Amino acid sequence: MQLRAGQHYVCFRPIADVATSTPGAQYSEMANSLDLDPEWGAIDLLEEVEATFDIKIANEEAERCCTVGDLYDIVCAHSPDWDSQDGNCGSSIVFYRLKRSLNPGDKRGVTPGTALTVSGLQPSHLFKKLADDTGLRLPSYESTGLGMAGSYLLTGGILAAIVALLTGHWIVGGLAALIALAGVPLLRLDPGRLPAGIVTVADLVRRTVPLNAASLKEAGGRSADRWSVLIALAAEHGTLPLDEIGPETFFHRKSLELATGP
Numbered sequence: 001m002q003l004r005a006g007q008h009y010v011c012f013r014p015i016a017d018v019a020t021s022t023p024g025a026q027y028s029e030m031a032n033s034l035d036l037d038p039e040w041g042a043i044d045l046l047e048e049v050e051a052t053f054d055i056k057i058a059n060e061e062a063e064r065c066c067t068v069g070d071l072y073d074i075v076c077a078h079s080p081d082w083d084s085q086d087g088n089c090g091s092s093i094v095f096y097r098l099k100r101s102l103n104p105g106d107k108r109g110v111t112p113g114t115a116l117t118v119s120g121l122q123p124s125h126l127f128k129k130l131a132d133d134t135g136l137r138l139p140s141y142e143s144t145g146l147g148m149a150g151s152y153l154l155t156g157g158i159l160a161a162i163v164a165l166l167t168g169h170w171i172v173g174g175l176a177a178l179i180a181l182a183g184v185p186l187l188r189l190d191p192g193r194l195p196a197g198i199v200t201v202a203d204l205v206r207r208t209v210p211l212n213a214a215s216l217k218e219a220g221g222r223s224a225d226r227w228s229v230l231i232a233l234a235a236e237h238g239t240l241p242l243d244e245i246g247p248e249t250f251f252h253r254k255s256l257e258l259a260t261g262p
Helices: 041-053 059-063 068-078 090-102 123-134 145-166 170-189 201-211 213-218 226-237 253-260
Strands: 002-005 008-011
Touching: 041 068, 041 213, 041 226, 068 226, 090 123, 090 201, 090 213, 145 170, 201 213, 201 226
Parallel strands: none
Antiparallel strands: 002 008
């Protein structure tokens, strides 16, 4: 399958090929999936990987890529010197930026072990403040039931409105648009939850460093190793928690089912 993405074509094998393209390939029962969108999800991830590592993945390489391990092998082949880069400690750079944002007037008040809850801000507001103050890309905070309800109303309402308008059902389209609008305040009111595994400033630093590999390199810092960067990006694009992503993690759920099925 060949899809247009930006200024180049990105290819991915048809899902049906995954289980048969590698004779004798066996995947363990622990294999899982990022559950990316079968059409564009993997392409979005691939493009961000290219930008982060400053590499270009050929169409032929992309066609052979169906797991995170496959993508890691490609990244390693194109960036052999990544893990030997020089510079200041990336973790230190990120920590001091976060520290200045969390407590700008007290140089000793924030330590790596400081709980993020001491800020007194809701996670959604805290992460926005930190991102604005530091210029860093932070891991996505989790939505509460309020935010998920708002997201469903907004997405469902927009889709329903489009279908209704295309089929000439103007009144239904208007009602669907109102439903979509009803989701907006719910999204804004959502306090959010801290991402799983992130409790302290040190936890946030560990998750933030891999997501800012390119900018840290430009600032003269050392980023995380290639695997840490790759799974951090994969976690942001997919639905799987960071600590559950491994080399056998598939991009798509259907690919996993075909590869592990009878």
